[in-house]
Amino acid sequence: MKVLVSLNFPPLGIEMLKQEGLDVTVWKNDIPMTREELIQATKEHDILLSSSIYTLDADFLEKNKHLKLISQFAVGYNNIDIEKATELGIPVTNTPNAMTDATADIAFALMLAVSRKMFHMHKTIISGDWGHFRPQANLGMELKGKTVGIFGMGRIGSEFARRCLGAYNMKVIYHNRRPNTEMEKELNASYVSFEELLKESDVLSVHAGLSNETKGLFNADVFSKMKSSAIFINTARGGLHHEKSLIEALQNKVIWGAGLDVTNPEPMNKDNPLLNMENVAITPHIGSATVESRNEMSRLVALNIIQFSRGEPLTNLVSPGV
Numbered sequence: 001m002k003v004l005v006s007l008n009f010p011p012l013g014i015e016m017l018k019q020e021g022l023d024v025t026v027w028k029n030d031i032p033m034t035r036e037e038l039i040q041a042t043k044e045h046d047i048l049l050s051s052s053i054y055t056l057d058a059d060f061l062e063k064n065k066h067l068k069l070i071s072q073f074a075v076g077y078n079n080i081d082i083e084k085a086t087e088l089g090i091p092v093t094n095t096p097n098a099m100t101d102a103t104a105d106i107a108f109a110l111m112l113a114v115s116r117k118m119f120h121m122h123k124t125i126i127s128g129d130w131g132h133f134r135p136q137a138n139l140g141m142e143l144k145g146k147t148v149g150i151f152g153m154g155r156i157g158s159e160f161a162r163r164c165l166g167a168y169n170m171k172v173i174y175h176n177r178r179p180n181t182e183m184e185k186e187l188n189a190s191y192v193s194f195e196e197l198l199k200e201s202d203v204l205s206v207h208a209g210l211s212n213e214t215k216g217l218f219n220a221d222v223f224s225k226m227k228s229s230a231i232f233i234n235t236a237r238g239g240l241h242h243e244k245s246l247i248e249a250l251q252n253k254v255i256w257g258a259g260l261d262v263t264n265p266e267p268m269n270k271d272n273p274l275l276n277m278e279n280v281a282i283t284p285h286i287g288s289a290t291v292e293s294r295n296e297m298s299r300l301v302a303l304n305i306i307q308f309s310r311g312e313p314l315t316n317l318v319s320p321g322v
């Protein structure tokens with residue numbers, strides 16, 4: 001079987017595929033393929049090792065309906081039209097757990113950075129303004145004992161909540177599709193309605209995947225129901241928050257601050273007002289960017305392909321209809 005490795009992925013998984021005797025083509029460029037390049041290259045392969053930066057919509061899938069498997073190098077797969085893939089009989093797999101710790105760390109780092117205006121202070125120093133000790137300037141807020149609200153208490157949400165409890169003894173509340181009784185026991189977390197989550201959270205951190213249900217969910221109406229002292233953190237997908245509403249909520253002090261590892265679009269336009277706000281910290285989608293996480297993603301993405309080529313059940317199948 002011929003496998004197209006569509007980005008310069010860590011070698012561990014690529015070696016696994018070669019050892020399995022699979023015919024592997026690697027795109028050895030750090031700049032992704034254009035859509036047309038990807039469509040054309042995929043035509044000559046049976047399996048696509050894909051990434052969330054590529055849009056595998058109905059049009060792409062129709063043009064490549066011969067595909068036997070899409071093995072996605074990510075836990076999120078909102079870039080793939082799963083319904084269409086299922087209709088065409090193409091199984092899709094992902095890489096859960098590999099980046100849980102790394103992404104929870106970024107959410108935690110962003111929370112801390114926003115609460116103490118760290119990115120802004122760094123920019124101020126670089127601009128040559130060290131300033132001096134001003135008793136009433138640059139004041140942040142402390143997190144100890146505050147309430148953290150988790151939207152999406154899955155793998156990453158739970159790991160982030162563990163950090164909040166362990167480091168700051170924060171009270172954990174959450175909203176999820178269904179109650180997570182394990183986390184309720186471990187973290188003394190309380191399941192609350194979405195409205196209550198908005199009302200009670202000092203920090204609200206988003207960890208649900210992007211779907212029709214969650215797209216644009218965090219809009220002006222939602223921000224208006226949050227505390228004016230609240231910090232909004234999104235490390236899930238930029239599409240979950242409505243960017244213009246977030247900008248206005250921050251400008252009008254409807255909420256206090258925001259930390260984002262994901263934006264919509266990515267990359268952001270460099271004139272985006274969010275980049276110049278004091279109480280905002282932004283990282284360029286680096287949730288899974290650690291050596292440990294990327295190696296494990298590489299191992300898993302290869303394992304999914306190997307399971308498929310051996311005819312074994314797919315542990316990480318996300319299109320169960322196939």
Ligand SMILES: NC(=O)C1=CN([C@@H]2O[C@H](COP(=O)(O)OP(=O)(O)OC[C@H]3O[C@@H](n4cnc5c(N)ncnc54)[C@H](O)[C@@H]3O)[C@@H](O)[C@H]2O)C=CC1
Pocket residue numbers: 075076077096097099100103151152153154155156157175176177178207208209210211213214235236237261262285286287288289
């Ligand atoms: N910034 C980054 O680099 C990374 C971002 N991510 C994002 O994080 C997301 C979560 O990853 P995991 O924790 O591994 O997934 P998960 O599936 O373990 O957790 C997601 C949770 O959100 C809940 N959820 C989904 N839709 C909901 C809704 N409409 N209302 C309430 N709850 C809802 C689910 O029930 C689940 O408990 C991924 O889908 C991906 O978009 C993941 C890895 C790295």
Ligand SMILES: O=C(O)C(=O)CO
Pocket residue numbers: 052073074075076077099287288
């Ligand atoms: O895994 C994901 O969903 C990411 O966003 C990047 O690792």
